[in-house]
Amino acid sequence: MAVFRTRITELFGIRHPILLGGMHHLGQSDIVAAVVNAGAMGFITARSFDALDDFRADLRRCRALTDNKAFGVNLTLSRRPGTNKQVPACIEIALEEGVRHFESAGDSPEPYVDAIHHGGALLMHKCPSVRHAQSAARLGVDAIALVGCEEGGHPGANPLSAFVNGAFALEQIRLPLVLGGGIGSGRQIAAALALGADGVVMGSRFLVAREVRAHEALKKRIVETGPEGSVAILGSIGDTWRVLHNDAAREVIRLESEGARSHVEFGDLILSSRTRQRVYVEGDVDGGIVSFGPGGAFADEIVPAGRIVERLVRDAARAAGAFADAFVEPEAVQLGGYDAEGGLRC
Template sequence: MHPSQHAPSFHTRITDLFGIRHPLLLGGMHILGESGLVAAVVNAGGMGFITARSFPSPDALRADLRRCHALTGGQPFGVNITLARRADANAAAQDWIRVALQEGVRHFESAGGPPGELVGPIQQGGGILIHKCPSVRHALSAERCGVDAVALVGMEEGGHPGANPLPTFVNGAHALQSVSVPLVLGGGIGTGRQIAAALALGADGVVMGSRFMVAAETAAHDALKRRIIASGVNGSITIMDSLSDTWRVLDNAAAREVRRLEASGVRRHADFGDLILSSRTREKVYRDGDVEAGIVSLGPAGGFADDIHPAGWIVERLIGDAVEATRSLGQRLVALP
């Protein structure tokens, strides 16, 4: 169920930059950011990024890129390059870029560490780069590095929102006073009304993730999707704050155990054992449906879902609601005597 090519939408610098119908980006989703979900968002008129770090090797990434090309009928899609805090964990980053460029990908999203080492290889290969960051200071730094656009996330972002304590719309209002490249906002956005609000604020679009956790194409067990729907907008908590590595996740038994260990004084990642490892979540939660057994990155936007729907249906509903909210706002504008 995809939006009509002629349905109303929005024209912004970000729709021009990525050549898309709607100012909606599906950001990188570790483990879950694969071709099935990304292609569904692209086919619905948005832009999606396959998460390179989700794959065990460059060849595995290449295979999924080729699958995405087939699923989109050759429409452009993107690749997410997430840089870890440990430099030795980023050895494959240049290989990811090389493989993506070889496979015809020209749209990239970066996150995590500074994007300086990525800008040159991507742009020299004919690509464009949007960098996702948590604060205006980081956004301006990325702009100086030469990125083509910036995604700014607030404290509501599922996953790692950084140390920034500001919510999405305060962060965005601040950024729009100083950031000159195209800017999208993310964190807690799960409705069309919020998309309209971001555009009214002056942003060029939104970046989303948690709202699509329950999409039919997302490669996670239906038990997890049902749990997210039932949890509502209060279903996420933060962990690892005491390690200066804030992580917004599903409020489940694994997350509460991490909090208990933090309260007992644990301050090293290694001392949490496999509790915080993505391999545990991949196997126990996403594959087997044991929703209590692993850490699941999730923000409050996931709680706006009321059922499991195809990603194209979700995009259509979001954009339709954003258009309606914009029309409603316009009707409130009157000339005063």
């Protein structure tokens, strides 16, 4: 049953205003299907696959696991030359397999907007600032995900929190807008909706889901991790990355403090291939860099994704109800109440 109805639930045809954003190497059919089956929206991360045939196979598997429910594809767009060469093929394959919801993040989605729309699909672009959101809106995207500096992964150089960022954006962006960064509880979902957002995009909170293809040791570490368990690295080279505060992150911080100022100076410490093998496969939770934000600290047990969604919605509904109970109708406010435009009459 739907508890909240927003522009994003209407646009995506989902029951709950919760989006599972792209997760490099982890955003695959098992977790995406579980979130979708729970009434939310999830995005399979195209860059999680070494071969296009593997990508297509996972899309088909997700379609089977969801019994043809709508799910999405994440397109992570790099600014490094040549690294986006497979994006057009990923879009084509996804459209062929019936995907009609895309999430782009990173560089400008301008080269891909028309292809997605011509395929009858929707595009939500993830942005780190209001300025980037305005640019994406001018390109014709269908929705905006605006993230704050708390986002696990690459939140950009913007120093504002998700809710400060969102408050500014909601004054200027007219498209459906969801907020992300540090969100891991139902209370925060209710707060985002009260602010005026249409939903939230999350990632770190779902890392402990049973369906995530990562070693149990990592999930146990996250359950034990508190709100201070994430740290931002690589800001000194203009590539801010919020990650799990483990030994690998501490080594990167040490190298930065000693003057390392290029990706090559960090060796394989910051390579995703290292994280995939050492952390996700072998369970060495200190052996690689793990994208992780403080929202993940709300995880207190390893459970199926459906249970996580259910708890988030229940807690959000409870918080929304408490807020409604505390709200005083304008007519009842003393000092003259409010005028027709919402201004306080003195």
